[in-house]
Amino acid sequence: MDKSNKVNRRLMAVVFLLFIAIMSISNILRREKTFSEAENRNLASRPEFSLGALLSGDYIKHYESYISDQFPGRGLFINAKAKVDKLMGKSESNDVFIGKNNQLIEDFEERAQEETDHKVLAINEFVKKHENINTSFMLIPTATEILKDKLPKYAPVDNQLEYMKYIEGKLSSNVKYINPYNALINNKDKYLYYRTDHHWTSKGAYLAYVEFCKSLGLEPKKEGEFQVELVANDFYGSLTSKIGDKRGKPDCINVYIPKENGEMVVNYITEQKRTTTLYSSENLDKKDKYEVFTGGNHSHINIKSLGDPKKKLLVVKDSYANSFLPFLISHYGEIDVVDLRYYMDNMEELIESKDITDMLFLYNANTFNSDDSILNLN
Numbered sequence: 001m002d003k004s005n006k007v008n009r010r011l012m013a014v015v016f017l018l019f020i021a022i023m024s025i026s027n028i029l030r031r032e033k034t035f036s037e038a039e040n041r042n043l044a045s046r047p048e049f050s051l052g053a054l055l056s057g058d059y060i061k062h063y064e065s066y067i068s069d070q071f072p073g074r075g076l077f078i079n080a081k082a083k084v085d086k087l088m089g090k091s092e093s094n095d096v097f098i099g100k101n102n103q104l105i106e107d108f109e110e111r112a113q114e115e116t117d118h119k120v121l122a123i124n125e126f127v128k129k130h131e132n133i134n135t136s137f138m139l140i141p142t143a144t145e146i147l148k149d150k151l152p153k154y155a156p157v158d159n160q161l162e163y164m165k166y167i168e169g170k171l172s173s174n175v176k177y178i179n180p181y182n183a184l185i186n187n188k189d190k191y192l193y194y195r196t197d198h199h200w201t202s203k204g205a206y207l208a209y210v211e212f213c214k215s216l217g218l219e220p221k222k223e224g225e226f227q228v229e230l231v232a233n234d235f236y237g238s239l240t241s242k243i244g245d246k247r248g249k250p251d252c253i254n255v256y257i258p259k260e261n262g263e264m265v266v267n268y269i270t271e272q273k274r275t276t277t278l279y280s281s282e283n284l285d286k287k288d289k290y291e292v293f294t295g296g297n298h299s300h301i302n303i304k305s306l307g308d309p310k311k312k313l314l315v316v317k318d319s320y321a322n323s324f325l326p327f328l329i330s331h332y333g334e335i336d337v338v339d340l341r342y343y344m345d346n347m348e349e350l351i352e353s354k355d356i357t358d359m360l361f362l363y364n365a366n367t368f369n370s371d372d373s374i375l376n377l378n
Helices: 002-029 051-056 058-070 074-087 113-129 160-170 181-185 202-216 238-243 281-285 319-323 347-354 365-370 373-377
Strands: 096-098 104-106 134-140 175-178 226-235 251-258 264-268 273-275 300-305 312-317 334-338 358-364
Touching: 051 058, 096 238, 104 238, 113 160, 113 175, 113 373, 134 160, 134 202, 134 365, 160 365, 175 202, 181 202, 202 251, 202 319, 226 281, 312 319, 312 347, 319 358, 334 347, 358 365
Parallel strands: 134 175, 134 358, 312 334, 312 358
Antiparallel strands: 096 104, 226 251, 264 273, 264 300, 300 334
C-alpha cells in the first residue's frame, strides 16, 4: 500500500512538472497576443526586467498579469468557469455582475487614492503649461453607477459617484469639470447603456453632449437634427465575452447622422487611411460591433469639418468618446483625437503644430480608475 502511494505521488509530481514545462515552452514559442477580441481589451505583455522593478514588487505584479493574459487555452478556461458559475447560480462571473433583466454590469473597485492623485496631478501639470487653451474634463459614470438598482443585492461595488467627486475636487481651477451624471440618472429608464457591453449607447452619448454644450456655452444640436439609424440588433458585447455566456436578448446599435452640414474628412494618422465618415460599417460584421464607431480605438485621428474654423479641439480619450465624436463636428473646424494607450508621439509638438484652441479629456470612470495611460500625458 505504501509503495503504491509513493508511486502515485511521484507520478502526480511528474505530471505536474510536465504540465508546467509544457505551459512554459508554449508561452515561449507561441506568438504573444496584444489584444483580446473576445474581451475587447489589451492584453498584458511581457514586462522588462530591472532590479528596481523586482525590489519594488512591480515586476512580479506585472509578470503575474502577463501570465494570466497570455496563458495558453485561456479562452477555454474562461468559458468553462462561466458554465460552472451558471450551474451554481452565481450572480457574478469574472468581475461582471448578472443583474436584473440580464443587465450585465462591471464591478468597480476603486484604486488606491495615491494612484488617483498621480493621474489628476498629470492633468493639472499639463494644463498649467497650456493655460491659453480652454480645457475641460468630462468623467462619465458607467452603468455600475447609473443602473445600480439593477445590481444583485449586496453586490460589493465601490461608490463611483464619490470617486468622481473626489477627482472634481482635485482638478485645477483652470479645468472646466463637466459632469453628465444628472442628465444620465434622470433618464436611466431609457436605453443609455448596452446590456451586454461596457459602453454607453449613442443615446447616452447624446445626453452627455448636451451637457457638454451647456457647460461651454455652445448651442447643442437638437436630437431631431440627426437621422437616427438602427445598424445592428444582434450585438453581444465585451461583458458577454467576459462571462462566457450569452444572457438575454442581444443589444441594438443606433448611429446619429447629421441631417445638414455633416460633411467631414477623417484621417487615421497611423494607419494612413482617409474616409468621409466616423462610422465604419464593415465592423458590423465583426464580433465587436461597437467598432462601428471610428473603427475602434486608434492612436491619433484628425477630423476636418464645416464647424467653426477658428476653433480647433484636441480630445484625449478612451473608447467612450468613439460614439461621442459625431456630435462635436458642427462646433469645431478641426478635431484631433488622441488615445494615450497607443499614442507615442510628442503631445507638445501636436498642440503647437495644430494651433489647438480647446481641449477635452473624456473618460469613463471605470477606465480612468483602472488605466494608467493618462500618466503618458507629460
